[in-house]
Amino acid sequence: DAGVTQSPTHLIKTRGQHVTLRCSPISGHKSVSWYQQVLGQGPQFIFQYYEKEERGRGNFPDRFSARQFPNYSSELNVNALLLGDSALYLCASSLQTTGLLGEQYFGPGTRLTVT
Amino acid sequence: SQQGEEDPQALSIQEGENATMNCSYKTSINNLQWYRQNSGRGLVHLILIRSNEREKHSGRLRVTLDTSKKSSSLLITASRAADTASYFCATVDSNYQLIWGAGTKLIIKP
Numbered sequence: 001d002a003g004v005t006q007s008p009t010h011l012i013k014t015r016g017q018h019v020t021l022r023c024s025p026i027s028g029h030k031s032v033s034w035y036q037q038v039l040g041q042g043p044q045f046i047f048q049y050y051e052k053e054e055r056g057r058g059n060f061p062d063r064f065s066a067r068q069f070p071n072y073s074s075e076l077n078v079n080a081l082l083l084g085d086s087a088l089y090l091c092a093s094s095l096q097t098t099g100l101l102g103e104q105y106f107g108p109g110t111r112l113t114v115t
Numbered sequence: 116s117q118q119g120e121e122d123p124q125a126l127s128i129q130e131g132e133n134a135t136m137n138c139s140y141k142t143s144i145n146n147l148q149w150y151r152q153n154s155g156r157g158l159v160h161l162i163l164i165r166s167n168e169r170e171k172h173s174g175r176l177r178v179t180l181d182t183s184k185k186s187s188s189l190l191i192t193a194s195r196a197a198d199t200a201s202y203f204c205a206t207v208d209s210n211y212q213l214i215w216g217a218g219t220k221l222i223i224k225p
Contacts, residue, residue, distance in 0.1 A: 033213070042203050042215035043158070056212050090158060103148070104213065106158040 002026070004107035006091050012113045013081050021076040021110045025093030031055075032074040033104065034066055035090040043090055049074055078112075086114045120216055121204060127222040134191045136219040138204030139184075145207040147180055149189050152218070153200035161189075161202075191221075199223045 005024045013019050025032050031050045035043035048056035049068035063079045072093075078085055088109045096102030122137045140147070149161040164171045164180045164187065171178045177190040191198055201218040208214055 035215075040217075042205075042217050045212050045214065048211070058212065092158075103160045103163060104150075105160070108157050 004091055004093050004105050006089075006107040006110050008110060009108070010111045010113075012115060014115055015081055015083060017081050018077065018079050019081060019112060021078075021089050021091075021112070022073065023076070023091030023093075023107060024073045025091075026095075026105055029093035029095050029105070030072055031094040031096065032068055032072065033092045033094070034074070034076045035092065036060075037088040037090055037109070039087075046076070081114045083114050086112060088112075121202070121219040123219060124217070125220040125222070127224060128194060130194055130196055130223050130225050132194055134194050134198070134221055134223075136189045136202050136221070138187045138189070138216055140187075140204070140206045140214075140216075141185065142206075142208050144182070145209070145211075147178075147187050148205045148207070148213075149176075149178060149187075150203045150205060151200045152203065158203075194221075194223045196223050196225055 004026055007022045033048040034046040036046055037043045045058040046060050047066040052068045066076045068074045088111050090109045091107045092104035094102050094104050120139045128134055144166055146163055146165045148163045150158055151161055152158045162173045162176055162178050164178050166182055175192045180187045199222050201220050203215055203218045205213050205215045
């Protein structure tokens with residue numbers, strides 16, 4: 001079975017622009033979560049979706065939004081990019097119906113650089 | 116904000132030795148999870164321990180949880196070069212958010 005996939009792998013954007021990151025969960029997983037990881041730090045929780053509904057949101061500004069599609073894939077959107085948004089964005093899927101309470105399977109991440 | 120605090124921040128040991136990492140957290144938890152991250156395999160789940168468990172084993176890994184002290188430890192026995200990675204603890208809080216520490220960087224010297 002394929003693992004969690006994310007696209008693109010790397011992305012360079014300019015301040016003020018908008019970006020869309022994509023994630024496909026493991027087949028059968030209905031929960032998808034998004035994390036931001038700045039170099040040298042642990043991941044920070046951004047969103048969790050289960051069955052296309054937002055189940056949790058971390059302490060991120062409204063410039064960050066996400067959605068989950070009927071096939072359980074997900075998009076993370078970031079508007080009005082700031083230099084501080086430069087990070088590795090990780091997507092994780094979970095089999096647990098209660099989302100974050102179980103083992104998370106992570107994708108390879110999207111490296112976003114904002115210049 | 117990050118809830119977990121791993122200690123030490125970095126650890127360098129000889130291959131074959133045991134490695135112990137500690138994690139402290141601030142609020143009540145549902146469970147605590149340990150993950151490993153390296154450049155080759157990304158972020159990988161290692162072990163999950165529930166709040167009503169005190170110890171759990173998986174291969175060369177041993178995790179303990181002390182909810183009264185709000186702390187956990189991860190022991191890796193008979194370390195190998197492939198264990199070189201950053202290790203993170205993550206806790207699921209009452210709002211079902213997964214909160215991560217800053218990680219321990221483990222280097223295994225051959």
